[in-house]
Amino acid sequence: MPKPHVLRRLAACLSPGGLITDAHAVRPFETDGLTAIRERPWAVALPETAGQVRAVLGVCRDEGVPVVTRGAGTGLSGGARPRRDGVLLTLSKMRRVKEVDLDACTATLEPGVTNLAISEAVREHGLHYAPDPSSQIACSIGGNVAENAGGVHCLKYGLTVHNVLGLRVQTIAGDELVLGGKGLEQPGLDLLAVMIGSEGMLGVITEVTVKLLPLPPVKRVLLAAFGDLQAAGDAVSAIIAAGIVPAGLEMMDNPAIRAAEDFAAAGYPRDATAVLLCELDGPKAQVETDTERVRQLLETGGAAVRVARDEAERERLWKGRKSAFPAMGRLAPDYYCMDGTIPRSALAQVLGDIAELSAEHGLRVANVFHAGDGNLHPLILFDANEPGEADRARALGDAILRLCVRAGGTVTGEHGVGVEKLDAMCEQFSAAELDQFHRLKAAFDPRGLMNPGKAVPSLARCSELGGMRVHAGKLPFPHLERF
Amino acid sequence: MGEPRGDAWPRPDGLRLAVGTLAVDEAEALRAAVAEARRIRRPLGMVGHASKAFLGGPGGEPLSTLGHRGIVDYRPEELTLTARAGTPLAEVAHAVAENGQILPFDPPRFAGGVGGEGTFGGAIACGLAGPARPWRGGVRDAMLGVEIVNGLGERLRFGGTVMKNVAGYDVSRLMAGARGTLGLILSASVRLQPAPAVEKTYRLECDAEQADANCRRWARLPLPITGTCFLAGALRVRLSGSSQAVAVARAEMALATEDDPAVWEEVRDHRHAFFLESAAGPLTRVSVPRNRRFLREDALIEWNGCQAWLSESPPDELPEGAFATVFRGEPVGAAGAGNTADYARRLRRAFDPDGVLNPGIAS
Numbered sequence: 001m002p003k004p005h006v007l008r009r010l011a012a013c014l015s016p017g018g019l020i021t022d023a024h025a026v027r028p029f030e031t032d033g034l035t036a037i038r039e040r041p042w043a044v045a046l047p048e049t050a051g052q053v054r055a056v057l058g059v060c061r062d063e064g065v066p067v068v069t070r071g072a073g074t075g076l077s078g079g080a081r082p083r084r085d086g087v088l089l090t091l092s093k094m095r096r097v098k099e100v101d102l103d104a105c106t107a108t109l110e111p112g113v114t115n116l117a118i119s120e121a122v123r124e125h126g127l128h129y130a131p132d133p134s135s136q137i138a139c140s141i142g143g144n145v146a147e148n149a150g151g152v153h154c155l156k157y158g159l160t161v162h163n164v165l166g167l168r169v170q171t172i173a174g175d176e177l178v179l180g181g182k183g184l185e186q187p188g189l190d191l192l193a194v195m196i197g198s199e200g201m202l203g204v205i206t207e208v209t210v211k212l213l214p215l216p217p218v219k220r221v222l223l224a225a226f227g228d229l230q231a232a233g234d235a236v237s238a239i240i241a242a243g244i245v246p247a248g249l250e251m252m253d254n255p256a257i258r259a260a261e262d263f264a265a266a267g268y269p270r271d272a273t274a275v276l277l278c279e280l281d282g283p284k285a286q287v288e289t290d291t292e293r294v295r296q297l298l299e300t301g302g303a304a305v306r307v308a309r310d311e312a313e314r315e316r317l318w319k320g321r322k323s324a325f326p327a328m329g330r331l332a333p334d335y336y337c338m339d340g341t342i343p344r345s346a347l348a349q350v351l352g353d354i355a356e357l358s359a360e361h362g363l364r365v366a367n368v369f370h371a372g373d374g375n376l377h378p379l380i381l382f383d384a385n386e387p388g389e390a391d392r393a394r395a396l397g398d399a400i401l402r403l404c405v406r407a408g409g410t411v412t413g414e415h416g417v418g419v420e421k422l423d424a425m426c427e428q429f430s431a432a433e434l435d436q437f438h439r440l441k442a443a444f445d446p447r448g449l450m451n452p453g454k455a456v457p458s459l460a461r462c463s464e465l466g467g468m469r470v471h472a473g474k475l476p477f478p479h480l481e482r483f
Numbered sequence: 484m485g486e487p488r489g490d491a492w493p494r495p496d497g498l499r500l501a502v503g504t505l506a507v508d509e510a511e512a513l514r515a516a517v518a519e520a521r522r523i524r525r526p527l528g529m530v531g532h533a534s535k536a537f538l539g540g541p542g543g544e545p546l547s548t549l550g551h552r553g554i555v556d557y558r559p560e561e562l563t564l565t566a567r568a569g570t571p572l573a574e575v576a577h578a579v580a581e582n583g584q585i586l587p588f589d590p591p592r593f594a595g596g597v598g599g600e601g602t603f604g605g606a607i608a609c610g611l612a613g614p615a616r617p618w619r620g621g622v623r624d625a626m627l628g629v630e631i632v633n634g635l636g637e638r639l640r641f642g643g644t645v646m647k648n649v650a651g652y653d654v655s656r657l658m659a660g661a662r663g664t665l666g667l668i669l670s671a672s673v674r675l676q677p678a679p680a681v682e683k684t685y686r687l688e689c690d691a692e693q694a695d696a697n698c699r700r701w702a703r704l705p706l707p708i709t710g711t712c713f714l715a716g717a718l719r720v721r722l723s724g725s726s727q728a729v730a731v732a733r734a735e736m737a738l739a740t741e742d743d744p745a746v747w748e749e750v751r752d753h754r755h756a757f758f759l760e761s762a763a764g765p766l767t768r769v770s771v772p773r774n775r776r777f778l779r780e781d782a783l784i785e786w787n788g789c790q791a792w793l794s795e796s797p798p799d800e801l802p803e804g805a806f807a808t809v810f811r812g813e814p815v816g817a818a819g820a821g822n823t824a825d826y827a828r829r830l831r832r833a834f835d836p837d838g839v840l841n842p843g844i845a846s
């Protein structure tokens with residue numbers, strides 16, 4: 001356990017009130033969006049400037065104290081879980097939009113700025129920041145960078161990595177790295193790429209420069225109802241193979257459709273086996289051509305198709321999709337949200353296999369997901385008060401992730417490894433590959449003080465467990481839309 | 484060594500698989516060559532067609548990737564392609580074009596190589612992108628997965644063929660532009676894009692200043708631009724999309740004169756008169772941040788002003804944040820600035836602790 005003089009040194013780095021150690025006051029920081037996993041932090045540091053971040057890191061380096069960085073704490077894999085012997089470096093006070101550069105179409109932000117605040121700051125100029133995780137009203141841009149967050153529109157506009165031009169990063173050694181900037185290329189190795197998605201393991205991101213894009217002038221949504229999973233899966237591939245890149249392409253299976261319909265009355269056909277929501281955006285002429293082609297493809301694929309006539313109907317159709325997660329609360333007291341990605345063409349096959357696994361484990365599964373990217377979010381429904389159900393849910397979750405790996409996919413598409421998927425990482429990578437990850441980390445953090453024990457399992461121990469459990473309909477961040 | 488994964492899975496329809504035993508042995512031979520080089524401490528220099536040797540040779544004992552070739556897996560309906568390092572770029576481009584798709588980074592194919600105009604692995608290692616870079620992304624943006632041999636002689640796989648993947652550090656993207664200093668790329672998976680229905684090139688007579696002003700104004704509007712190129716008193720603009728979308732945009736942008744689309748490939752491959760006329764002299768690329776201007780009437784300026792070519796050595800004065808790369812002539816100090824370079828060197832050692840890979844390439 002670190003000593004009191006360390007606390008004094010830490011406090012001296014920060015503004016008055018910038019260090020919290022009171023057991024009661026640190027409680028809100030015990031967990032991130034993965035609420036099943038809790039730990040009380042030894043101290044919470046709330047820096048206001050990059051200089052303060054650097055000073056805190058310096059003390060931690062000198063004293064050998066572990067550092068866990070936290071943005072908004074909406075992560076779903078336990079990446080920001082604190083340590084009892086460490087500092088939780090929380091960046092929520094650093095939330096200034098430092099610059100909007102209309103000439104370059106960029107915005108430069110402190111790490112605590114929320115995702116949505118970026119688009120709001122530039123909307124008056126007809127611009128937006130494209131990646132839109134559904135936690136966007138709460139999650140921070142620093143956390144988005146650390147997780148390489150996706151969103152409903154990343155099929156067309158890319159992930160965080162495709163929309164970030166530059167970073168400033170503080171390392172535990174006391175260096176400030178300036179990676180990228182406002183240009184497209186950088187000399188030497190692409191350290192910017194490796195920093196994105198690195199889950200707070202390599203350094204603390206203290207500034208982010210993002211690309212801004214023009215707002216699309218026209219958006220159109222189609223709803224397609226299928227009587228057959230295979231047909232719905234094939235339709236996804238058919239749209240992509242036809243050379244159309246929708247802004248979003250989302251799928252829901254029957255349990256999800258019913259739950260969403262009961263909750264939001266979006267006008268979904270309750271008896272459909274699956275529905276696809278396809279959004280097309282861009283210049284009017286292009287959107288009109290594409291909408292007609294998508295309609296034909298969907299109808300040829302056996303779907304009943306509806307095109308939203310106006311903005312109100314478009315929003316209603318999306319509302320059903322966005323309500324699917326909270327709607328689950330009505331089906332079961334708890335659910336566990338998975339996040340695997342598979343090749344699109346394997347969708348029907350994998351969904352069929354998930355149904356079999358669901359029957360085998362005696363637990364219901366609802367599917368609501370980013371079909372266009374093959375990013376599944378199976379929701380395992382259970383009741384933690386029934387003996388053994390939580391364990392069965394976890395076992396079913398593991399089996400589903402194994403299925404994703406076997407289908408040529410991955411154990412996490414956008415939520416990160418954190419502490420939750422350490423075991424699954426052992427499934428996906430060989431010992432030599434994991435070792436290479438550890439050596440990569442050591443190049444930035446030789447003593448392993450940054451977010452220890454996360455993201456990459458040690459070779460000796462691949463056995464930490466956890467889960468996102470939602471009890472009695474009480475979600476973490478109940479005010480957020482769910483995807 | 485990485486276990487093959489996913490092989491037991493029933494392959495979906497439309498998958499073309501061409502795993503020959505010979506090629507598998509070739510990958511193993513490459514791995515063994517690196518392991519042996521490490522054992523006897525004799526560094527290797529990886530070569531494909533050597534079409535980009537003018538950027539600086541890799542040094543060391545030459546190790547050719549050409550035997551390890553072929554498209555391993557191409558799924559048009561997934562928009563993904565996996566090919567071995569030694570596959571000629573032309574072969575990859577041809578295969579995807581047949582299915583109405585494109586390699587989004589549109590890598591240059593330089594004449595003057597040995598046995599071809601560039602390999603797939605070489606294109607990824609060099610990280611150079613064509614005229615649509617600001618709109619369709621660079622090599623790193625298209626990377627989905629790699630199989631490499633690191634400096635320890637281990638075969639490692641990172642990423643895969645799926646669109647979203649945050650399991651582990653993003654080693655695949657790191658390989659793009661690393662010029663073989665972190666590992667020998669055995670094969671790589673990239674994301675493709677559909678080819679647009681229509682692609683048109685227009686020409687606008689103007690000076691460099693006006694060209695820049697136009698490009699910046701257009702960048703703020705939702706227009707289907709996929710290329711800009713200023714040269715010798717004229718700006719060429721490429722529009723891509725449905726024929727209606729292109730027609731509407733053309734009217735909006737007041738682009739009267741249609742021009743020869745050949746210019747884009749000629750510039751990409753340095754076959755354009757601008758590059759040929761000065762072939763004996765130096766050639767410099769200037770990479771310019773979006774908020775800066777590098778405007779000269781005698782430069783070739785693409786990428787909305789973010790990339791300029793000069794038929795001379797790097798100028799003494801560059802805009803803040805800009806950097807020069809010598810394509811022909813006396814090389815200047817490479818790699819990133821200050822402490823970034825220190826971390827890059829450490830990263831290199833993390834992949835190649837004994838310095839057996841491409842010793843001639845500075846870091």
Ligand SMILES: Cc1cc2nc3c(=O)[nH]c(=O)nc-3n(C[C@H](O)[C@H](O)[C@H](O)COP(=O)(O)OP(=O)(O)OC[C@H]3O[C@@H](n4cnc5c(N)ncnc54)[C@H](O)[C@@H]3O)c2cc1C
Nearest residue numbers: 071072073074075079133134140142143144146150200205
């Ligand atoms: C309701 C809900 C919906 C969601 N929907 C989506 C979605 O659609 N798509 C998606 O991708 N994710 C989604 N998420 C997950 C989560 O919102 C994202 O992962 C988000 O990027 C996390 O941001 P954060 O600021 O909350 O990060 P935190 O949870 O605070 O931290 C996440 C990780 O990033 C690290 N980190 C945070 N800030 C920094 C920094 N400045 N420097 C270095 N490391 C840092 C932390 O150490 C930790 O490892 C959702 C979550 C919820 C609760």
